[in-house]
Amino acid sequence: MVLEQYVASFERDTTLEVKTQIRRHGNIFNSMYATAERNIAVNRLGFLVDLGDFRTFRKDFQKAFDAFDAQFLEIVKARKTIFKYDCSHRQDRVIDP
Secondary structure, three states: OHHHHHHHOOOOOOOHHHHHHHHHOHHHHHHHHHOOHHHHHHHHHHHHHHHOOOOOHHHHHHHHHHHHHHHHHHHHHHHHHHHHHHHOOOOOOOOOO
16 A cells, blocks of 8 residues: 555646646556556556455565655756756746646
């Protein structure tokens, strides 16, 4: 459940227009994430839990969690870059991190 909550935290709020574009190109959008190592690891964990097979759970959990941590750090770095190069001179911009 902890990992599922962490995964859910990566889902961003989007406008109706963006949701429409995602839906329109849903298969392409989903296929980009389906092959990501972190998503494969999460799916594997769910499958193992359903089977009651916990022999490799800790290793698989750590692998998935580390992958999401790496993605989170990439997001933080990208946000810092955006503020540094795009918003540093604009005091009127408010972006909710």
